[in-house]
Amino acid sequence: MSFSFAARTDGISGSAIREILKLMVDPAIISFAGGNPSADSFPTEELAELSCSLLQSEGARILQYGTTEGWAPLRESICQVVKPRRMRVSPEEVLILTGSSQGIELFTKISINPGDVILCETPTFLGALQTFATYQAKVVGIPMEEDGMEMAALERAIAQYRPKFIYTIPTFQNPTGITMSPAKRQQLATLAAQTDTMVLEDDPYGSLRYAGEDLPSIYSLDPSGHVIHLLSFSKTVSPGLRVGAAIGKPDILRKMTVNKQGMDTHTSNLSQALIDAYIRQDRYFPHIAEIIPAYRDKLHTMLDGFVHFPQGTMHTTPQGGLFVWCELPGSLSATALMQTAVDHKVAYVPGTHFYPEGGHDHTFRLNFSMCSVEQIASGMRTLGQVFTQAQQK
Amino acid sequence: MSFSFAARTDGISGSAIREILKLMVDPAIISFAGGNPSADSFPTEELAELSCSLLQSEGARILQYGTTEGWAPLRESICQVVKPRRMRVSPEEVLILTGSSQGIELFTKISINPGDVILCETPTFLGALQTFATYQAKVVGIPMEEDGMEMAALERAIAQYRPKFIYTIPTFQNPTGITMSPAKRQQLATLAAQTDTMVLEDDPYGSLRYAGEDLPSIYSLDPSGHVIHLLSFSKTVSPGLRVGAAIGKPDILRKMTVNKQGMDTHTSNLSQALIDAYIRQDRYFPHIAEIIPAYRDKLHTMLDGFVHFPQGTMHTTPQGGLFVWCELPGSLSATALMQTAVDHKVAYVPGTHFYPEGGHDHTFRLNFSMCSVEQIASGMRTLGQVFTQAQQK
Numbered sequence: 001m002s003f004s005f006a007a008r009t010d011g012i013s014g015s016a017i018r019e020i021l022k023l024m025v026d027p028a029i030i031s032f033a034g035g036n037p038s039a040d041s042f043p044t045e046e047l048a049e050l051s052c053s054l055l056q057s058e059g060a061r062i063l064q065y066g067t068t069e070g071w072a073p074l075r076e077s078i079c080q081v082v083k084p085r086r087m088r089v090s091p092e093e094v095l096i097l098t099g100s101s102q103g104i105e106l107f108t109k110i111s112i113n114p115g116d117v118i119l120c121e122t123p124t125f126l127g128a129l130q131t132f133a134t135y136q137a138k139v140v141g142i143p144m145e146e147d148g149m150e151m152a153a154l155e156r157a158i159a160q161y162r163p164k165f166i167y168t169i170p171t172f173q174n175p176t177g178i179t180m181s182p183a184k185r186q187q188l189a190t191l192a193a194q195t196d197t198m199v200l201e202d203d204p205y206g207s208l209r210y211a212g213e214d215l216p217s218i219y220s221l222d223p224s225g226h227v228i229h230l231l232s233f234s235k236t237v238s239p240g241l242r243v244g245a246a247i248g249k250p251d252i253l254r255k256m257t258v259n260k261q262g263m264d265t266h267t268s269n270l271s272q273a274l275i276d277a278y279i280r281q282d283r284y285f286p287h288i289a290e291i292i293p294a295y296r297d298k299l300h301t302m303l304d305g306f307v308h309f310p311q312g313t314m315h316t317t318p319q320g321g322l323f324v325w326c327e328l329p330g331s332l333s334a335t336a337l338m339q340t341a342v343d344h345k346v347a348y349v350p351g352t353h354f355y356p357e358g359g360h361d362h363t364f365r366l367n368f369s370m371c372s373v374e375q376i377a378s379g380m381r382t383l384g385q386v387f388t389q390a391q392q393k
Numbered sequence: 394m395s396f397s398f399a400a401r402t403d404g405i406s407g408s409a410i411r412e413i414l415k416l417m418v419d420p421a422i423i424s425f426a427g428g429n430p431s432a433d434s435f436p437t438e439e440l441a442e443l444s445c446s447l448l449q450s451e452g453a454r455i456l457q458y459g460t461t462e463g464w465a466p467l468r469e470s471i472c473q474v475v476k477p478r479r480m481r482v483s484p485e486e487v488l489i490l491t492g493s494s495q496g497i498e499l500f501t502k503i504s505i506n507p508g509d510v511i512l513c514e515t516p517t518f519l520g521a522l523q524t525f526a527t528y529q530a531k532v533v534g535i536p537m538e539e540d541g542m543e544m545a546a547l548e549r550a551i552a553q554y555r556p557k558f559i560y561t562i563p564t565f566q567n568p569t570g571i572t573m574s575p576a577k578r579q580q581l582a583t584l585a586a587q588t589d590t591m592v593l594e595d596d597p598y599g600s601l602r603y604a605g606e607d608l609p610s611i612y613s614l615d616p617s618g619h620v621i622h623l624l625s626f627s628k629t630v631s632p633g634l635r636v637g638a639a640i641g642k643p644d645i646l647r648k649m650t651v652n653k654q655g656m657d658t659h660t661s662n663l664s665q666a667l668i669d670a671y672i673r674q675d676r677y678f679p680h681i682a683e684i685i686p687a688y689r690d691k692l693h694t695m696l697d698g699f700v701h702f703p704q705g706t707m708h709t710t711p712q713g714g715l716f717v718w719c720e721l722p723g724s725l726s727a728t729a730l731m732q733t734a735v736d737h738k739v740a741y742v743p744g745t746h747f748y749p750e751g752g753h754d755h756t757f758r759l760n761f762s763m764c765s766v767e768q769i770a771s772g773m774r775t776l777g778q779v780f781t782q783a784q785q786k
Binding site: 002003005006007008009036037039042044045047048049051052055056059060061062063064065066098099101102104105109110111112113116127130131134135196198234238239240241242252255258259262263264265266267268269270271274 | 395396398399400401402429430432435437438440441442444445448449452453454455456457458459491492494495497498502503504505506509520523524527528589591627631632633634635645648651652654655656657658659660661662663664667
């Protein structure tokens with residue numbers, strides 16, 4: 001058979017993600033490689049009861065086709081959920097998504113012609129890089145600083161490349177855990193309006209804050225309508241239900257909606273009704289408050305574990321989210337040492353996968369949400385030994 | 394703001410579908426316009442109980458991220474579901490979808506470069522035409538005959554256009570209700586193998602058969618691996634849960650899987666687990682047997698109603714599915730008369746929307762699943778009067 005794949009997808013193998021998932025299946029491995037929330041954080045019993053009562057009271061609506069825009073009550077509830085992000089939105093500015101990453105796919109599909117430029121933080125979410133590649137975008141990276149992307153570099157890149165949009169994860173970024181400062185958020189919003197450039201603000205982690213105070217979203221700082229904001233219930237309620245949302249100007253959401261029709265017609269009504277009921281019954285914010293202490297303990301345990309690492313190791317100190325980013329000193333390669341770490345039953349993701357151009361082999365990403373505190377302490381000790389021994393060779 | 398949409402989506406408004414949906418919201422309208430299954434057919438109480446017990450027993454797995462390929466037990470169950478279609482498949486040949494139309498999007502995305510040709514039946518499913526347009530495919534129509542697409546025209550078009558694939562809905566086609574004959578299925582399978590052309594066999598309606606016997610799928614007649622088969626649980630269990638599947642060669646499914654990662658990561662686990670449990674508890678086939686008599690009555694009531702239509706009206710006599718296709722005699726335009734029908738509180742879809750090139754204004758599609766038998770009888774009488782009066786003018 002001589003079937004040839006489309007140019008847009010021909011080079012995309014998705015293998016990095018697959019290899020990572022495979023490592024997580026071996027129960028003997030302490031995996032800092034994933035990005036899953038802790039199963040302990042799921043409100044399982046409450047959702048079981050809700051699913052039964054919702055299907056009994058509204059089964060005919062839930063089991064029928066819904067509108068592509070989303071379950072109407074949930075679109076209302078999301079207007080409440082985004083208030084800590086200082087966002088005042090109406091239901092017509094909300095499109096429900098089958099997970100927030102669907103918003104990356106949709107916005108890329110409606111905006112990118114082959115060769116168009118997307119600016120993004122480097123490093124950044126590898127799933128986004130993969131999606132951008134399937135629409136044949138040219139991706140240009142803007143280096144990360146400790147308070148978010150380097151604004152002078154961003155400004156130069158906008159002038160040079162006239163990008164179709166800027167992709168950013170401003171809060172507890174994947175993979176670095178870095179949060180963009182209020183000043184840079186304001187600068188980015190102003191720059192977007194001044195240069196007439198769209199911003200795709202991806203914020204799936206923002207509600208998982210263990211220290212400091214909620215920051216205004218970039219969306220909230222931009223009265224000009226240049227920002228599409230993405231949020232997710234995957235890290236706060238359940239990823240398995242697949243519910244997220246896009247918030248933005250109705251004319252752009254409408255184009256995303258038309259393209260969502262082909263992708264899945266609409267998001268599972270049962271998932272949407274469950275999330276909506278969970279919010280309406282005032283369980284959502286208390287639930288987040290309840291799950292945060294365990295995540296905070298895990299993060300602190302991980303940060304404490306860096307004492308075992310070679311001198312000169314650098315790492316971020318996130319105030320929330322699921323990830324810590326690390327840079328090994330000298331000539332140590334996290335990419336090359338990955339196999340040694342796995343032989344010692346600890347896994348992480350080499351940082352190179354998060355750069356559009358690869359390289360940066362001294363970097364790696366650690367996740368702390370999926371392991372117990374004991375596993376984190378043990379795994380960090382082991383990793384420290386692996387890197388220290390490699391340095392001594 | 395001067396944001397411009399990508400060329401692939403710029404001309405796509407999705408308005409035909411939107412207008413149809415709007416008509417269905419007015420409760421005073423007898424709508425033959427939709428394509429929804431009857432809410433009476435949903436096993437609401439059983440799904441309510443199952444959802445509760447599944448979340449209680451397997452909540453940690455259901456609420457967590459799953460693999461993009463799908464819930465492993467459901468991939469097994471689907472191997473059982475396709476047996477009436479004479480398909481012997483293994484779980485590695487099954488990719489779970491968020492509704493079968495996601496398979497159209499995925500297969501189009503991985504195979505079509507702008508300008509590539511897709512052959513399809515005319516008329517055909519308008520959602521598919523919309524998806525093909527967003528990937529800038531050139532769509533070439535093959536006329537429908539009473540037993541499926543015209544094979545001589547198909548053979549000529551394959552030679553002339555060297556299409557990337559052939560899209561077909563062989564069983565109870567949307568919009569015509571026509572089923573491709575066994576002989577043509579075999580011819581199509583042979584032609585695909587001989588000319589090395591892929592076939593996307595979309596079969597969401599095949600399980601709703603009210604007369605005659607199950608036919609082998611085109612997939613089952615093609616040992617060469619040129620067919621991707623799509624199936625759906627939307628018409629047999631619930632569309633609101635959004636579960637379908639693609640069946641095909643693992644190397645093609647793998648490419649679809651990588652692209653599904655960006656679209657939704659995976660289909661809702663709760664939806665997948667519900668459908669799986671429903672199949673495993675041997676409720677699926679009995680449920681279909683139970684809902685068929687009501688659909689059969691509705692179909693017969695609709696067919697009886699053509700007695701009110703003008704002499705020379707032609708219509709199909711489907712053996713299953715949800716749709717009947719009609720052609721008005723003489724110079725009557727179903728497109729032009731749509732508004733008059735709506736003024737008389739009956740809605741249908743003008744057939745022109747189902748043709749890639751438009752035209753065919755004397756054709757229209759009727760759906761019989763969403764109305765009661767009484768509504769169908771009344772609506773057909775009204776439609777007959779509208780068309781008869783128009784003819785007499």
